[in-house]
Amino acid sequence: MKDVQLYRQILGLSEPWDVKSVRLIPEATEIEVEVECTQKVWACGQCRERMHVQGWEKRRWRHLDSCQFKTWVVAEVPRVICQQHGSQTVPVPWAEKFSRFTRLFERLAIDVLLECSVKAASEMLRISWDEADGIKQRAVARGLERKESEPPRMLGVDEKSAGRGQNYVTVVARIEPGKPATVEYVGDGRKQEALDAYWQGLPETHREAVEAVAMDLWEAYRNSTLEHVPGAERKIVHDPYHLMKHLGDAVDSVRRQEHRVLLGQGDDRLLGTKYQWLRGWENIPESQREAFDQLKGQTLKTSRAWALKEMFRDFWHMTTEMDARDYFQSWYAWAIRSRLEPVKKVAQMLKRHLPNILTYFTHRITNAALEGLNNRIAGLVKKAYGYRNRERFKTDILFHIGGLNLYPTA
Ligand SMILES: [Zn+2]
Structure with missing residues (x-):
């Protein structure tokens, strides 16, 4: 030829x-x-x-x-x-209009950019950093333009740190069951306006169609959702993924305090045990189980805090809202009498928000999508060694987790 x-x-x-x-x-x-x-x-x-x-x-x-x-x-x-x-x-x-690359080149560049940093991609493709970055930005713009506006049913809202200073974004993701989460929207900051802008950009019919919005105990997001989503009182869900973290933090602060006191008495039983208390028992490696069982059986404040956390995990397994409410009452009574300040504080916070915790038993938001989303964003931040530039962070979230069709048409 x-x-x-x-x-x-x-x-x-x-x-x-x-x-x-x-x-x-x-x-x-x-x-x-x-x-x-x-x-x-x-x-x-x-x-x-x-x-x-x-x-x-x-x-x-x-x-x-x-x-x-x-x-x-x-x-x-x-x-x-x-x-x-x-x-x-x-x-x-x-080639696409205004592009300096053929469609095939751009397609390859997008594949490379999905796998590595702009710097590495630009070296591999032998183009400038700005050109590689431009391909990424055009891909996101293209994807957003093509995106079909199917009304979101289940959403998760979260604040995410760019990893440098107080640089936050608000991420709204679709968390339909059985599918990986895809990011719908990224807003500046983590105040109410950040989420308001998302709701305001949705047509009224789409806002009505929203069935559930999973979020942490964060007033700004709660207020924004109450203001913009019809029937939000029954749709906001403070889900297990977010809430169990608060209890984990409480256990950890009990452990740290107790460890300090014990060390003062020459007792280092709690040394190096941080992650064992945070994991669910079934996630503790086989080889550590016996030692952990032995440790948690001792009269320690930390083991009491741990038991309260584990007990709260059972809360999510209740079958009806009514059972869950009863279970919560007894758990709360125990937590509040525990004399463990960090646990008491979380218990009180949970009680205040109980109505929107019980909505879980209607909507059953699973951890998988929220956890996957969180891990993927954390992965981006880590790979970028933290983002100095918030716009770049936003572009990357949409490029990698936006579920967008990024490629030029063949
Ligand atoms: Zn003409």
């Missing part, structure tokens, strides 16, 4: 576009594929009025490498002038 034919095939060209020549530039290790257009009459992109070509504009697109040779497509693109819509170049089949 001759090289002209080869590139015609590779670029998928058909009438009126064709490869005119293929030029190897050895000193630059580059290949230039010249494409020409034979059609002299084109329609305006907007009104379809047919017009003769008025001139030509030379343009260049980076294409996939050919055996390490940087490959460029160059073409004189016909320019037409519509009486109504002005001067315009005609669309080329191998």
Whole structure:
């Protein structure tokens, strides 16, 4: 096959576009594929009025490498002038409007960017950092534009830190059961306005269609949802994923205090046990179970706090809201008499929010989606060593977890 034919095939060209020549530039290790257009009459992109070509504009697109040779497509693109819509170049089949890369190159770049940092991708693809970043941003814009607005049914709202200073965003994700969470929206900061903006961008019918919104005990999000979602009193769910963390924190602060006191008496029983108390018993490695059982059986404040936390895990297994309410009452009575200040504090907080904890028994928000979402965002922050720039953090969340169709059309 001759090289002209080869590139015609590779670029998928058909009438009126064709490869005119293929030029190897050895000193630059580059290949230039010249494409020409034979059609002299084109329609305006907007009104379809047919017009003769008025001139030509030379343009260049980076294409996939050919055996390490940087490959460029160059073409004189016909320019037409519509009486109504002005001067315009005609669309080329191998690239999107205004792009300096062919669709295939852009597609590859997106795949690379999904796997590594902008810096690494730009080195691998031999483009500048700005170009790689531009491909990412265009991919997100493209994805958002195409996104079908199916009304969200189950949502999770969370604040996420960019990992540097007090730089927060508000993330709204779809958490439909059995599917990985996808981010719907990322707002600036974690105040009420951040979430208000999301609700205000939804049509009324979509806001009505929302069935459940999972969130932590955070007044700003709660108030925003109450103001914007009809029937929100029965839709807000303070879910196990968020609440168990508060209890875990309480156990940990009991352990730290007790450890300090014990160490003062030369007792290091609690040394290095932090994570054992935070895990559920079934997640403790087999090899540590016996030692842990022995430890939690001792008269320690920490083991009491742990038992209260574990007992609260059973709360989520109640079958009806009524059973759950009863269970909570007895748990609360025990927690409040525990003389463990951090646990008491959490118990009181839970009691205050009980109505929207009990909504769990109607909506059954599972941990999987929320946990997956949290881990993926934490992974992005870690990979970026924290984001200094909030816009970049927002773009990355949508690029990686937005569930968007990022690619240019083939
Ligand atoms: Zn026109």
